[in-house]
Amino acid sequence: MNVTTQLDLILRVLIAGAxxxxxxxxxxxxxxxxxxxTHIIIAVGATLMMIVSKYGFMDVLGNKxxxxxxxxxAAQIVSGIGFIGAGTIIVKHEDVNGLTTATGLWTTAGIGMxxxxxxxxVGIISALLVLGTxxxxxRNLSWLRLPNTNEIRLxxxxxxxxxxxxxxxxxxxxxxxxxxxxxxxxxxxxxxLAVQSEGPTDMEKLTAVLETMPQVVDIEIY
Numbered sequence: 001m002n003v004t005t006q007l008d009l010i011l012r013v014l015i016a017g018a019x020x021x022x023x024x025x026x027x028x029x030x031x032x033x034x035x036x037x038t039h040i041i042i043a044v045g046a047t048l049m050m051i052v053s054k055y056g057f058m059d060v061l062g063n064k065x066x067x068x069x070x071x072x073x074a075a076q077i078v079s080g081i082g083f084i085g086a087g088t089i090i091v092k093h094e095d096v097n098g099l100t101t102a103t104g105l106w107t108t109a110g111i112g113m114x115x116x117x118x119x120x121x122v123g124i125i126s127a128l129l130v131l132g133t134x135x136x137x138x139r140n141l142s143w144l145r146l147p148n149t150n151e152i153r154l155x156x157x158x159x160x161x162x163x164x165x166x167x168x169x170x171x172x173x174x175x176x177x178x179x180x181x182x183x184x185x186x187x188x189x190x191x192x193l194a195v196q197s198e199g200p201t202d203m204e205k206l207t208a209v210l211e212t213m214p215q216v217v218d219i220e221i222y
Contacts, residue, residue, distance in 0.1 A: 178194045
């Protein structure tokens with residue numbers, strides 16, 4: 001493999017690292033589970049494995065008795081990255097967090113594979129699309145005019161009328177309950193609420209309102 005070819009392969013790794021940096025920086029800025037370093041390493045690693053898959057066995061190609069499938073290593077990247085993505089998904093109190101980061105890692109690997117295959121334009125445009133999706137479609141941006149959504153987990157004193165009182169108080173704060181899940185025990189009732197409001201909700205104010213209610217024992221807002 002000549003020097004020109006080696007420099008071209010190094011360029012691919014550097015471009016993939018830059019794409020991973022852009023996506024990871026946004027995740028790091030939001031304090032997500034997988035951030036800058038993880039995305040860079042995944043992009044570079046996927047590119048490296050793609051290069052090995054395409055060029056790593058050129059010295060044995062054509063030899064009698066050798067049959068190589070250049071897509072075999074690349075195929076393993078897709079399945080292997082799933083294990084890393086699964087590690088970023090957190091399940092807490094029946095709520096799932098980290099799906100965006102996990103899918104971002106999976107797509108970052110795909111971007112690295114595209115650049116490793118010398119599909120520069122496709123890889124870079126895909127990276128920009130992922131980055132734009134994560135930044136511009138973040139749920140707190142008002143220009144989309146989408147309802148602001150949150151999840152609330154409450155521990156409430158036993159009694160059905162307590163839940164209805166809480167719903168009415170939320171409505172008085174212009175917060176609509178879109179779904180509710182109730183789990184009762186002998187000591188306490190656990191209520192999961194999905195809520196939304198037309199404008200941005202002041203979480204500190206909402207927490208303070210719920211804390212003043214004698215029916216509420218514990219509050220968690222996501």
